[in-house]
Amino acid sequence: xxxxxxxxxxxxxxxxLVSCRNLPETLDTIEVNGQTLLxxxxxxxxxxxxxxxxxxxxxxxxxxxxxxxxxKAGYRVYCPDSRGQGANAPLDEYHYADMAxxxxxxxxxxxxxxxxxxxxSDGGINALLLEMAxxxxxxxxxxxxxxxxxxxxxxxxxxxxxxLENGTPLALMMLDEPQIDxxxxxxxxxxxxxxAGSKDLISVEHTTxxxxxxxxxxxxxxxxxxxxxxxxxxxxxxxxxxxxFARHGY
Numbered sequence: 001x002x003x004x005x006x007x008x009x010x011x012x013x014x015x016x017l018v019s020c021r022n023l024p025e026t027l028d029t030i031e032v033n034g035q036t037l038l039x040x041x042x043x044x045x046x047x048x049x050x051x052x053x054x055x056x057x058x059x060x061x062x063x064x065x066x067x068x069x070x071x072k073a074g075y076r077v078y079c080p081d082s083r084g085q086g087a088n089a090p091l092d093e094y095h096y097a098d099m100a101x102x103x104x105x106x107x108x109x110x111x112x113x114x115x116x117x118x119x120x121s122d123g124g125i126n127a128l129l130l131e132m133a134x135x136x137x138x139x140x141x142x143x144x145x146x147x148x149x150x151x152x153x154x155x156x157x158x159x160x161x162x163x164l165e166n167g168t169p170l171a172l173m174m175l176d177e178p179q180i181d182x183x184x185x186x187x188x189x190x191x192x193x194x195x196a197g198s199k200d201l202i203s204v205e206h207t208t209x210x211x212x213x214x215x216x217x218x219x220x221x222x223x224x225x226x227x228x229x230x231x232x233x234x235x236x237x238x239x240x241x242x243x244x245f246a247r248h249g250y
């Protein structure tokens with residue numbers, strides 16, 4: 001594992017200002033794995049492909065800032081709404097493995113060759129599960145605020161209260177899933193960027209465990225950031241991904 005924490009602490013402490021024009025967005029639907037998914041596409045048709053997945057209960061709009069940044073940098077960015085979320089019809093039952101398989105089928109259906117695949121929160125979990133289930137699918141992985149199992153930090157007990165109060169099948173899934181053995185992350189051979197905030201719901205120790213378990217990984221901890229503050233309407237994660245792409249010639 002390569003650790004760039006010292007570099008990123010100095011670099012990302014000051015909020016980054018990125019001018020992202022409202023680049024044209026195409027919305028379409030696709031049938032994959034028994035689901036109809038809405039998805040967004042931005043960026044030049046000949047740009048290298050990037051697939052970004054949102055967090056629990058969100059949509060492609062949740063990662064709009066990063067989609068614009070990467071599209072402006074010349075990448076072709078695909079952002080599907082996960083099953084039962086966003087513009088898709090809600091479901092009675094949810095599992096991370098199903099969402100990861102949806103994304104794999106999405107990549108194959110569109111003919112994307114070794115795209116960079118990443119996501120925030122649930123999206124990060126799904127990126128890890130996808131490459132574990134189908135090694136060699138991803139050229140790069142970016143997982144922000146992902147966890148291997150529910151008890152992933154001191155804040156989880158408090159988070160449980162919100163889950164139980166919310167009571168939806170999508171929220172309740174997080175009480176029992178994911179259940180990823182750190183040893184199984186060794187199946188991921190592509191370069192991986194693992195990130196979290198220093199004040200994240202996911203503890204720094206848990207995030208470090210994920211990075212330590214992936215052979216070719218980089219760990220970035222964003223100072224003073226919560227689970228969402230360096231993602232929502234914030235260019236920090238996008239800049240971090242662009243640096244990551246540059247280091248790996250993508």
